[in-house]
Amino acid sequence: MLHFLYSLFFRFALPFVLLRLWWSGRENPEVWRNWQQRLGYVSRSEEPVIWVHAVSVGETIAAAPLVKALLSRNPGSSILMTAMTVTGLERARVMFGDQVRYAYSPYDTPGSVRRFVERVRPRALVIMETELWPNMIAATRRRQVPIFLINARLSERSARGYERVGSLVRPLLASIGWIAAQAREDASRFLRIGAQPETVSVTGSIKFDVDITPELRAAARQVRAAFGDNRPVWIAASTHEGEDRQLLDAHRQVLAHHPESLLVIVPRHPERFDDVAALVTAQGLSLARRSKGESPAAMQVYLGDTMGELLMLFGASDIAFVGGSLIERGGHNPLEPAAWGMPVLSGPHVFNFETIYGQLADGEGVFITEDCQQLAARLNSLIGDPALADRAGNNALAVVEANRGALARVVDGIMGRV
Structure with a gap:
């Protein structure tokens, strides 16, 4: 009976679903x-x-x-x-x-x-x-x-x-x-x-079986050279509405201690690229956009507004924050940055990946931060202590290797x- 009612509901809802599809297609x-x-x-x-x-x-x-x-x-x-x-x-x-x-x-x-x-x-x-x-x-x-x-x-x-x-x-x-x-x-x-x-x-x-090819490593090295080899670079990946402002606030606190730092921000959904770019500019931070081929060398924020390059951008960075976690979205996959052997940070809301985060936590390969203040403090400690960053990155990679x-x-x- 429930299956019948489910199907009946979906049939009645279909015209409204198609109308919503048409409305979304206007943009x-x-x-x-x-x-x-x-x-x-x-x-x-x-x-x-x-x-x-x-x-x-x-x-x-x-x-x-x-x-x-x-x-x-x-x-x-x-x-x-x-x-x-x-x-x-x-x-x-x-x-x-x-x-x-x-x-x-x-x-x-x-x-x-x-x-x-x-x-x-x-x-x-x-x-x-x-x-x-x-x-x-x-x-x-x-x-x-x-x-x-x-x-x-x-x-x-x-x-x-x-x-x-x-x-x-x-x-x-x-x-x-x-x-x-x-x-x-x-x-x-x-x-x-x-x-x-x-x-x-x-x-x-199967997410532990991340394949980082030699071609991907070469592309990451090329992008890193464009960033500047000697500056701290952290990436905020798969961000959602409600997180970007917090991440920019955290980056301001990082810049206060490490003024040469670069934030690479990659929104989860392409339709938000322009909105995030406008937010960065409104916050008074200098911005380069990857889709426009703009140089990130002297910029404070680099917007990864292209498709299919996130894994490579992880490899061009030093520290990764995985989004969908400062809000109650449930988090996203932290294993791609872990496979690069880099420190992994997250907000507290990771219920969609609780097992994976639990494994990383047991292996001391992830840092959970409650808000942008804790995030900024952790970023500053990792940037200021390369030995700590190396240890955290190696721990994250060890968890990936152990579970392949x-x-x-x-x-x-x-x-x-x-």
Whole structure:
């Protein structure tokens, strides 16, 4: 009954969802491109595909090593990547070019999903993290297609929410052939909300398998030379509205002690690039924008307003702050800067990555700061004590190295079940 009511609600809501899509496209016309895909009208597949579903840019980035491994293990296979957001698909295109197909995920109405599945003909559905869309899962399972929930995580907050709609969630979990959980805590919560023990494994997080290529290191060195090799550089990555002003306040306090310092700020969403640039200027700080090719050499703030370069910009910096954490957003992935062997800082709100942050904290590879004053104090201490910064960076890297290997376990698990 809950599934029926869910589908009925989504059908009634669909005109308003499309209206909101149209409204968003007034400022970003890219939103309108291929909008029919959201209703299931995609190009037909000539051969069955491995369908990899990631909601937004974060999940898309997380899926990248998995897709690369699947392509390597199955040279002739066809892979379709889907995402809900423009930035998610743009990031996938940057990473894979014409190696894979791309489409927007269908809205979760019975008709949209049915059309999508009939046209795509998936050989398997690989869902990243915790995207339990009832009609997507039901329509795929009706065609006897194996479904995998990979890199699965489930916070205590989300588990409590799913428990309230257990009669809807339990059939979904029963349709999933394998849940590859990031940690024991995640696995326990999936079992608690109705997953069957034989379908749940603890594989670790594939996000630990960060691949920093020689080409990426060379690009980072080139950017660092443009920054100035001898000045302190800290990066604030994946920032959200409500954080930028706090980060600029922290940078002012850093500049008071280290006037040559540079802040590299990278907003999470491209539509905020101009707003953040205006905020920096309004704060009286000098600004260079990467998208315009402006030199950061004599600037106080460098805006990373391009797509697909965050991992490289980490490598051009000395200290990393990971955003979405000074506000109650739940944080973002801290493993990319950790893989560079640099000190990692965060705000207190990291519930979306609690296991990973817990591992970094146990290894003394992360500093949690409550507000911009604590952040500024920690930045000043790290800049002023290179030995402390080196030790923290080495600790973060050691945690990453100790937890590599999940990717191979996940790929083996998928290939053994397809």
